[in-house]
Amino acid sequence: MLADRGYAGELNAAEAWRMMEEDPDAILIDVRTVAEWVYVGLPDISRLGRGVVCVQWATWPDMRPNPDFVPHVEAEGVPRGRPLLLLCRSGVRSRHAAVKLTQAGFGPCYNVTD
Numbered sequence: 001m002l003a004d005r006g007y008a009g010e011l012n013a014a015e016a017w018r019m020m021e022e023d024p025d026a027i028l029i030d031v032r033t034v035a036e037w038v039y040v041g042l043p044d045i046s047r048l049g050r051g052v053v054c055v056q057w058a059t060w061p062d063m064r065p066n067p068d069f070v071p072h073v074e075a076e077g078v079p080r081g082r083p084l085l086l087l088c089r090s091g092v093r094s095r096h097a098a099v100k101l102t103q104a105g106f107g108p109c110y111n112v113t114d
Helices: 013-022 034-039 069-075 092-103
Strands: 009-011 027-030 084-087 109-112
Touching: 009 013, 013 084, 013 109, 069 092, 084 092, 092 109
Parallel strands: 009 109, 027 084, 084 109
Antiparallel strands: none
8 A cells, every 4th residue: 555655556567567567658667876887787668769868876885865856856847746667686666766756646666575
């Protein structure tokens, strides 16, 4: 239930992919750090005809939450009212981001757990 978690729910990677295949309005947001994007890479969703939105939840090296996370998401052109799938390495930062975006009126927001 949304009230229990503070966001729409959790999806594993296969469920997230399926949602993005079935819903062209779904947006994937990668909340990892710039260093992770550079050294690990980004998810390739080009087969779906879209790209990944990249907004850091926390910054390297201190890993403090980005105080401008919501304005940065807005600046990327992410509209309210569309399904948002948030991911990071472990599912922890993306869960926090899902809660924050839900509180800001975005979503439904889903945490991709793996």
